[in-house]
Amino acid sequence: MRLIFMGTPEFAVPALDALVAAGHEVAAVYCQPPRPAGRGKALQPSPVQRRAEALGLDVRTPVTLRDAGEQARFAAVGADAAVVAAYGLILPGPILAAPRLGCFNIHASLLPRWRGAAPIQRAILAGDAVTGVTIMDMEAGLDTGPMRATVEIGIDRKTAGELTAELADKGAALMVTVLGDLAAYPPQLQPEEGVTYASKVDKAEARLDFAAGAEAAERQVRAFNPAPGAFFELGGERIRVLSAEVVHDLDANPAAEPGGKTGGPGFGRDDAGLVLDDRLLIGCGTDALRPTTVQRAGRGAMSADALLRGFPIPPGTRLS
Template sequence: MRLIFMGTPDFAVPTLDALAAAGHDIAAVYSQPPRPAGRGKALTPTPVARRAAELGIAVLTPVSLKGAEEQAVFAAFGADAAIVAAYGLILPRPVLAAPQFGCLNVHASLLPRWRGAAPIQRAILAGDALTGVTIMDMEAGLDTGPMRATTQTPVAGKTAGELTAELAALGARLMVEVLADLPGHPPLPQPEQGVTYAAKIDKAEARLDFAAGAVAAERQVRAFNPAPGAFFELNGERIRILSAAVEPVPGAPGQVGDDRLLIGCGADSLRPVRVQRAGRAAMSVDDLLRGFAVAPGTMLG
């Protein structure tokens, strides 16, 4: 098929690679514009834009697709379909309608649960046992379009980073399967029951809430790894917890319970395993405490 691919972060790269490997004619890749990054704040192309350039595919990075000129450029490619994976820009109706078979989206949840911007993190925070990928036809609503295929996987203690990589690979394979047999994957309406919305992550949510219990805090740790990183404050310094375990030991919320940084969460406690100080490399809790003693009884901010 003649395709347009639209995506921005690392999550979308496996789908782009899979489409190219399957022999599809990718007429163009759309991605968000370069952003300042690194110490020098140099303009840096997105992961999808970089990969498209390596594949020798033309890359377009419009700020918006709402203008008639950009819509005409899009339609002129004469695509059979547009494949969308975490693109990050709203697609107006003329864009959605331009390809012969419309725009197909790789969405990282089992719709209709977790429509919206942060389905992977929200699934972890909510304690979902399963998540997955849905291939759907896009329409004007927020992730409301009919579904063509789904695949699922256990959340099973995975971090957002681990789950993102796994779902990216699953979504890439599933999209190739759907495109290979569109009639065999007819679009079916989403169920009306079970709709939830995955709001964009606010950095303030990464502050660990020990009063909510150790299970919820451990979910925060996994949901915000690698970014923005779940954290607590001590002596004015933010310390990120990268991995942790729940222990059935009661303790006052936020109070250190032993000399190995067990943190009270009410009926139970959180045991940090790997941590990171600001501007430092990740380390074990034992390594942290060798040069940064935290006495039992300390209250963490």
């Protein structure tokens, strides 16, 4: 097919590669404009733009697709279809209608669950056991279009970064399969039950909420790894937690100092945010959280033991 590809972050790169490898003609690649990044705030092209340019493809980075001139330029490509993967801009009606066969989206959830901007993070935060990828026909609503195919994977204890990479590969392969025989994957309306919305991640959500329980805090750690990074504050400094484990009782943690008896075995609500031992075991009301990999501002990732050697956090410290 003659295709237009629309995507911006790393999640979309495997799909672009797969479409090219499958022999499709990618006539134009749309991605969001370069953004300031790094200490110097120099403009940096997106991962999709870098990859498309390396492949010698025509790259377009409009600020909006609502301009009539931009819509005419899009239509002039004469594409059979557009493939969209985390593009980041709303497609207005004239754009959706331009390709002969329509626009197809690679969405990182099992629709209708987690429509919206951050389906991977929301699935982890909610404690979902499984997630997946849906190939869908695009329409004006937010991820409401008919579904062509899905693939399911287990979340287990994966981080958002790990899950993103896995879903990107699965989605790329599934998109190629669907485009290879559209008649074999007829569109099916999404069920009306089970709709949930994955709102965009607010950086304030990454502050660890120890009072919500250790399991919820551990999900925060995985959902916000690699970005924006779950954290707690101590002495005005923000400490990111990159990995952590849940401790359900004190049997294997004899150095811990339990508080009240209203939470899980050996833990209480008064312990929320309280450092319970000399290895950074943190009370969470119900059970406790032990960070295993952490990062101070401006420094590389390190083990919690390495952090404590240069940055003591004694038992009894209350973390915010």
